[in-house]
Amino acid sequence: MTKEQKEKYESTDSLRLLLHQLNGKKFKLDCGHHISFNHFLGNDITIYNGKRLKIICSQCGY
Numbered sequence: 001m002t003k004e005q006k007e008k009y010e011s012t013d014s015l016r017l018l019l020h021q022l023n024g025k026k027f028k029l030d031c032g033h034h035i036s037f038n039h040f041l042g043n044d045i046t047i048y049n050g051k052r053l054k055i056i057c058s059q060c061g062y
């Protein structure tokens with residue numbers, strides 16, 4: 001990876017900040033389960049990357 005390519009990548013904290021904007025929001029996932037963001041007892045999620053992100057709970061991610 002070149003230095004310029006490396007500089008295009010933001011830190012996990014930037015991603016965390018983006019995801020914190022979802023604080024308290026509830027979603028129905030592609031697997032049919034639900035998630036409440038920033039809820040410590042809530043489901044974890046697995047995101048399959050690609051043109052259309054597939055987002056399911058981590059229990060269905062195995």
Ligand SMILES: [Zn+2]
Pocket residue numbers: 029031032033056057058059060
């Ligand atoms: Zn699920």
